Amino acid sequence: MRMRHLLPAIRSILLLPGGLLPLPEGGALVGVELLPPLRPGAEAERGLPLENHAVRPGLAHAEAGGGSRRLGGGLFVADEPEGRAFVDPCPALRVPGAPDAVGDLLGIRRQRDGRGRLRPDRHHHRGRVGDHRLPPRARLTMQPHRFYLPALTFEEEAIALDGSPAHQIARVLRRRPGDPIVLFGGDGAEHHCRIATIEPGRVRLVRVAVTQPETELPVPVTVAMSLLKADRLAWAVQKLTELGVARLLLFRAERTVRQGEGRAQWERLRRIAIEAAEQSGRVRVPEVIGPLAFVEALAAARAAEAALLLHERADRRLTDALPAQASSIALLIGPEGGFAPPEVAAAAAAGAMPVRLGRTILRAETAAIAATAAVVLTIEGT
Template structure:
């Protein structure tokens, strides 16, 4: 069944009033009609089973027939600090991150970033990718996309414990780190992933000074856009979120 995040103010008692892009999607793209059912999401964790009652040119009225608290959110809250990547790569990371349960994204600019800072249009596109991936993967809260900041600011602001993926780190692996006292009982973990050219040694030193722990992902070299989803899969697995 189709799922849509809609603003909280769209709900009133057992009725939902859907307008804007979501109404367009329902009316013009999916061509749903009165009697069809959808699931509406309030971004607070609730799922509203809804029957479409009426459709006008650009507004859909739905009657809520059931309300359950969804299971789509992980209890592990991962924040992904991702260096800007060339566009389709970053979009890929956002989409896969949402599917895997990432709680929020913080894009940052580091020394070797070649991708340009996103325009407002681009940011809007990224938010749409996040919304669609969240609806499709049955999330019940929209992951947050934060403003683009500098690597240095990210290091200062990050919530601990935090790790940084570094292909030169040969002594500390992800598994031993996640099972260390610093990480093993923590539900909120931050993870830093670099751009196509990787981090500079200076950046790693800076991160370490901010108690962001560098960690390797084994002997194969992952592409910049593969590293984040891979590490997130492993963390979710370790935290019992992958079944």
């Protein structure tokens, strides 16, 4: 059976409710390609031109094992403005019956072992049409990757990247000339670019547009929190950045459990904040400041119009204490054991209002994220 006769049937499977790989709006299935087998768990990502978009002679392979099935890989979706397609691997969504249906269309025989797992037909061989080994990660994407460059300077609408950004674009993402890339430098603007050339150790981009997306909160939020264990602190920095925090102040409280505070840790936290800003679509990266003494963090937080100290025994709830039209907000979150009584008294004397989140006692990183989310929802709702 010729592949061109299979395209309508494959497309109908992809567009099932909650489909396996739903086509983006405006996209069109224009071809299928046979991909070489990848080892299970391998990361792969391809940018594939559509200059010659004749139907390809096969479908990507299918991975069977561990009771899970994944499907995808060689499907093309046209990007209307650019006439290109991108295959960006990740775990595919599962639709009951869809993998088998695609396999039946292609004449791939599926068998199950004693534990109900799919196994390849013994007559098929690795790398040939009909071998049903799929890349374990597959997804279609039309979103360009974003990169933060603090010193972002264009010369005649062009810029040359080297070092880590160039390596990531050329070697990790395997982008090609003509592919889109978005750069931002913390000034509130997004610079939409196209890859002009890829050379050893260097990628040249041409800027095609500049936008000013409204991704930052209209009211700046500062979170001052106690130092935590490295992994929990890193997780908190990542999530607080995604929520839109403008500044992160990390301090030592009386009950803080001392952790390593070397330069490498701070560089890692700042790198996590940059990556979270890139991923979440922000155009500014929050400052990560520390380590500070509690009195230093309190003074910095008190500069905000509304300073709130989270305390499990406070009388007022956080949402009730938030002013309706504050120009800036600061949250103070203590360590696992909470703030010591002298610290609570010092904060109250400085004008910070003790507030509580709910009926239960939360871990420090949970309290920071929950409180920030509540503040963000209040800001967005006003």
